Amino acid sequence: IRDAVAGNRNEDDVVLPPFDPEKNDNGAENWCNNIDTVAKDRGWSSITTVSKAGFSPTRLLIGCNGNIPPIQARLDEIQDNDYIQNNDSEADRDLARQNLRETAEKYKKRFDTTRRNNLVFKKGDIVYVNQNHRRHDKLSPKFKGPYEVIDILEHDRFSLKGLNTLRNIIVAKEKLKLWPGEWVEQNSSFEEFP
Known part of the structure; x- marks a missing residue:
């Protein structure tokens, strides 16, 4: 041995x-x-x-x-x-x-x-998509959008339809944030999600 x-x-x-x-x-x-x-x-x-x-x-x-x-x-x-x-x-x-x-x-x-707050997104909601992993420039935007939720998939995934020139994508819930609208009043603010 x-x-x-x-x-x-x-x-x-x-x-x-x-x-x-x-x-x-x-x-x-x-x-x-x-x-x-x-x-x-x-x-x-x-x-x-x-x-x-x-x-x-x-x-x-x-x-x-x-x-x-x-x-x-x-x-x-x-x-x-x-x-x-x-x-x-x-x-x-x-x-x-x-x-x-x-x-x-x-x-x-x-x-x-x-885990992140249990936000509920419905079909037809307009959302941002967090793109931290795609940011190459210091001043490039943190969120990309707007997208429209067209389908809710299993495991907290959402199928999104790109508005304007954006392509359709499938994204996890943690990457989404509600779109506050294009014309937001000057003094109003929307809640920032972690």
Whole structure:
């Protein structure tokens, strides 16, 4: 095993000996001990806990913690005799699913609260289109328009008809701003959306 990780190989290139329980020199115990030694030396992450699930991948897969044998032996010595190790992998998997679901809900809630105001554009509305990515000059306009909303598509997309010489385009909702009109009174203002 040590020969497999030594030499002029990349960090991720490891060639392990074949597992053959019939032979004495490559028996299961010897092979597993060498794998654990290599895992410890290289810091493989199969024994780490996935923070979102709350369990290590090995525990969810086979129902026991994948730990390095010397450390696991020491932990077994320290534990109370009354302590019963939980090997109910189905319960662990259910708990991991619940933890992942709660984390996903938390992230979705945070995403929804930081998303742009839920403006509603209807067919026939006249809008501007933000063109930050197309601005090449310092003084070029930030918004392009006017466009007319001709269709509302899924995933907050809008099909726009270019007025005057503008082409028809499909744009995300975040890029749109209502057109205040061509003749706006001097003292009136319209709300600026982030």
